Every structure is written in structure tokens, then in C-alpha cells.
Amino acid sequence: MSEQVLGYLKENREQLxxxxxDFLAIPSVSTDSVHKNDVKEAAxxxxxxxxxxxxxxxxxxxxxxHPVVYAEYNQAGPDAPTVLFYGHYDxxxxxxLDLWESDPFQPEVRDGRLYARGSSDDKGQVFMHLAVFExxxxxxxxxxxxxxxxxxxxxxxxxxxxxKVLQEKQDQFQADFAVIxxxxxIAQNQPTILYGLKGFTxxxxxxxxxxxxxxxxMYGGAIRNPLMALSHIIVSMKNEDEVITVDGFYDxxxxxxxxxxxxxxxxEGEDYKAxxxxxxxxxxxxxxxxxHTMARPTFEVxxxxxxxxxxxxxxxxxxxxxAKITCRLVPGQDPERIQERLEEHVxxxxxxxxxxxVKKEKLSAxxxxxxxxxxxxxxxxxxxxxxxxxxxxxxxxxxxxxxVEWIEAIYNMPIVLLGFGTPDDRLHSxxxxxxxxxxDKGMETxxxxxxxxxxx
Numbered sequence: 001m002s003e004q005v006l007g008y009l010k011e012n013r014e015q016l017x018x019x020x021x022d023f024l025a026i027p028s029v030s031t032d033s034v035h036k037n038d039v040k041e042a043a044x045x046x047x048x049x050x051x052x053x054x055x056x057x058x059x060x061x062x063x064x065x066h067p068v069v070y071a072e073y074n075q076a077g078p079d080a081p082t083v084l085f086y087g088h089y090d091x092x093x094x095x096x097l098d099l100w101e102s103d104p105f106q107p108e109v110r111d112g113r114l115y116a117r118g119s120s121d122d123k124g125q126v127f128m129h130l131a132v133f134e135x136x137x138x139x140x141x142x143x144x145x146x147x148x149x150x151x152x153x154x155x156x157x158x159x160x161x162x163x164k165v166l167q168e169k170q171d172q173f174q175a176d177f178a179v180i181x182x183x184x185x186i187a188q189n190q191p192t193i194l195y196g197l198k199g200f201t202x203x204x205x206x207x208x209x210x211x212x213x214x215x216x217x218m219y220g221g222a223i224r225n226p227l228m229a230l231s232h233i234i235v236s237m238k239n240e241d242e243v244i245t246v247d248g249f250y251d252x253x254x255x256x257x258x259x260x261x262x263x264x265x266x267x268e269g270e271d272y273k274a275x276x277x278x279x280x281x282x283x284x285x286x287x288x289x290x291x292h293t294m295a296r297p298t299f300e301v302x303x304x305x306x307x308x309x310x311x312x313x314x315x316x317x318x319x320x321x322x323a324k325i326t327c328r329l330v331p332g333q334d335p336e337r338i339q340e341r342l343e344e345h346v347x348x349x350x351x352x353x354x355x356x357x358v359k360k361e362k363l364s365a366x367x368x369x370x371x372x373x374x375x376x377x378x379x380x381x382x383x384x385x386x387x388x389x390x391x392x393x394x395x396x397x398x399x400x401x402x403x404v405e406w407i408e409a410i411y412n413m414p415i416v417l418l419g420f421g422t423p424d425d426r427l428h429s430x431x432x433x434x435x436x437x438x439x440d441k442g443m444e445t446x447x448x449x450x451x452x453x454x455x456x
Contacts, residue, residue: 066153088155184421191384196396199329224353335364
């Protein structure tokens with residue numbers, strides 16, 4: 001059975017890539033209202049494709065925002081398992097456009113990579129699943145298991161409406177397990193089981209001083225500078241050893257076991273210095289860079305602004321200053337409690353002479369971790385290894401996918417993260433790309449996996 005399906009994928013590779021390019025050419029940027037119709041077009045593309053594949057039911061479900069593409073295939077029979085496949089069809093903005101070497105919405109292959117916005121995150125990986133379903137239907141006339149499809153259009157803006165949909169339609173989305181391909185491998189052609197994701201939360205700090213910008217010569221020394229006050233606050237929140245100094249921040253954090261430390265140490269993964277273009281790494285005292293990234297909490301300033309930003313000098317004391325901060329969390333940390341701790345700290349250390357306001361990030365998610373020895377995970381590792389010809393490694397990762405935690409909380413089902421991206425894909429950046437080798441071997445992995453889970 002697998003050989004026929006794999007043969008179809010190989011024989012029809014160029015047609016499939018052409019169809020993928022048509023999908024990638026749609027500028028489905030969810031954060032920009034200018035692209036509202038483009039987002040809708042991308043949903044319609046998926047609706048038509050899934051319908052053409054031969055699913056029993058396909059529809060666009062209203063969410064109050066961008067639609068969810070929902071589909072069902074129920075012909076495998078009551079004894080076959082049912083999988084919920086999740087992905088997203090929206091993409092990040094392309095700015096700055098002048099840094100792209102080719103048009104982000106005119107896909108182009110260079111040096112074995114497909115360049116386009118969404119090629120890796122997440123249109124390319126979504127398409128791979130659909131192409132495999134097509135191959136099964138065209139060769140076997142059926143899928144080996146029952147499938148429910150949930151492809152949303154708001155992941156890049158925090159899945160603003162999906163949680164409500166998943167809660168309200170629990171019977172519709174219920175399955176035996178879920179598969180998500182919105183992640184990656186630690187290196188190209190290194191199959192990777194991702195058994196843990198970090199949680200996420202954040203705050204915005206706004207500092208207000210005088211009611212208008214002031215002349216720094218006339219008022220310097222008499223008026224507190226909001227930018228300086230903000231800098232003081234931020235510096236107090238993490239020390240030079242990369243240890244977060246907010247009271248209670250580490251409460252409940254699960255210790256990193258010696259077994260996991262060995263597991264992390266054995267992974268020959270990304271060279272952070274090379275991929276990030278820095279001379280040195282910086283990690284929490286007592287932990288390696290890999291340990292900190294994969295399994296310890298982090299605190300980062302994502303943006304800080306205020307005052308004059310133009311060329312040359314403008315001698316002012318700015319009236320306001322702002323910082324945007326996010327934290328990646330690990331099992332044992334509650335996002336809302338972390339926000340409270342951060343807010344308490346900010347008000348405790350804020351200097352006199354300014355007013356400080358803390359705005360809490362609406363999107364938060366708890367960390368997720370699955371047992372690496374779960375049969376569904378073991379089947380995934382076996383399928384990866386067969387397709388890529390290398391032993392699969394097991395890692396936790398610093399990224400966050402809120403829908404993973406939501407599916408676990410609402411449905412209590414196992415979640416398998418089958419990602420095929422690589423560290424060189426430049427997600428959210430100019431020149432995003434996806435290796436065609438991952439495209440081919442990823443689909444091969446999926447063919448093996450569906451066979452594995454139906455025979456185990």
C-alpha cells in the first residue's frame with residue numbers, strides 16, 4: 001500500500017509543487033486588514049482542494065474573524081482511529097520587503113529551497129498533509145484512518161477566535177489523537193520528535209513623565225526621564241547571569257532531571273552562534289544554552305521605544321517610554337500568575353517622578369509536555385527514521401503553540417508534533433524558505449506514519 005502512495009507522490013511531484021506555489025502566492029497576512037480578502041481566498045483554496053481530494057464534508061466555519069477550514073473523512077470505519085489534523089493558512093507580514101531576494105508571494109526555488117512567505121510556516125507543511133491524503137485517495141480510493149481537519153486563519157495573530165470554537169464544538173473536533181505540523185527539526189535532515197513546548201505570556205510597560213516633551217537643558221536635573229526610568233525597571237528584572245530576579249518567577253518550575261539533561265546534551269543540534277550571527281551565547285547560570293532554550297524559562301525585551309528616533313540629535317526629555325516584554329514558560333508555571341508577578345515587580349521598583357502602567361498580553365498559554373515513550377510518539381519516531389535514514393532524536397523546544405495546550409486542556413487527547421522545518425528557514429523574517437528535501441521526505445514520513453498508527 002505504501003509503495004503505491006509513495007509512487008504517486010513521486011510521479012506527481014511537479015504538479016503538487018505547482019499547486020503549492022498557487023497556495024503560497026496568496027498573500028494571506030492575517031494581521032493586516034488590507035489582506036482580509038486574501039485570507040478568505042486562502043481559505044477557499046483549501047476548501048476546494050480538500051473537497052477535490054474526496055473528503056465527506058468540507059466547510060468554512062465562521063469564527064467572528066478569519067474562518068476555520070473544517071473537514072471530515074469518515075470512511076475508514078468505526079474500528080479505525082480518528083486523527084485531528086491542525087494547521088494554519090495565515091502568514092506573517094513580509095516587512096521589510098527590500099530585504100527579500102525575490103518576491104515573497106512569487107515562490108522561487110533556489111539551491112534546493114522553496115522561497116516564499118509561508119513556505120515553512122505553515123502553508124508548506126499543511127499542504128504536505130493534504131498532498132498525502134490526495135495520494136491515498138488516488139491510489140487506494142480511501143484513507144487508512146478517519147480524519148478531521150482544522151486549518152485556521154489566525155494563528156499568526158494569536159488564534160484570537162479558535163479557543164472559543166474548540167470549546168463550543170467539542171463533539172465535532174473530538175478525536176483519538178491530534179497531529180500538528182507547525183514546528184521543525186533541530187537540523188536539516190535530522191528527524192526530531194518534539195515532546196515539549198514552552199508556554200507564553202507577556203506584558204507592556206508604559207512610563208509617563210511630563211505631559212509633553214521637554215527641553216533637556218532647561219529641565220534636565222529637575223524632571224525624571226521616562227526612558228531612564230524604564231531602563232531602570234527593565235535592568236532590575238534580569239541580572240547579568242541571565243537569572244530572572246522577579247520574586248516568585250520560578251515558583252512551581254519543574255526541575256530539569258539528569259536524564260533530560262543527558263538527552264539534551266546528546267542532541268547534535270543547531271549552532272546558535274552560527275545561525276544567529278553572534279560571537280558568544282548567553283544562558284542562565286548553571287545551564288547550557290541548549291538547556292536554557294529547550295527547558296528553562298526566559299524573559300526577553302522585544303521592543304523598547306520613546307523620545308526622538310530621527311537622524312541627528314534632538315535634545316529632549318521624552319514624555320513617554322514603552323517596553324514590550326514576553327516570557328517563555330515551562331511546566332509548573334501559570335501564565336496569569338507570571339503576569340501578576342511581573343506587574344508587582346514593576347510597581348515595586350518604579351522610581352518616583354513618573355507614572356507606570358502595565359498592560360497584560362491577552363494571549364497566554366501554558367507549557368506542554370508529552371511522555372516520549374507514548375506509542376503514538378514511538379510510531380512517529382520510527383516513521384521519521386525510515387524516511388530520513390537517520391535515528392530520530394527527542395527534544396523540548398523554546399517555541400510556543402497555544403493551540404497545543406488548548407487541545408490538551410479541552411479534549412485530553414495525545415498530541416503528536418510532526419514538524420519538518422529547519423533552523424535555516426527564517427521564519428517570520430525576509431527570505432523565508434523550506435527545503436524541498438524536507439518536502440519530499442516529510443510526505444514520505446506521513447505515509448509511513450498513517451500506516452504505523454493503523455497497524456499498531
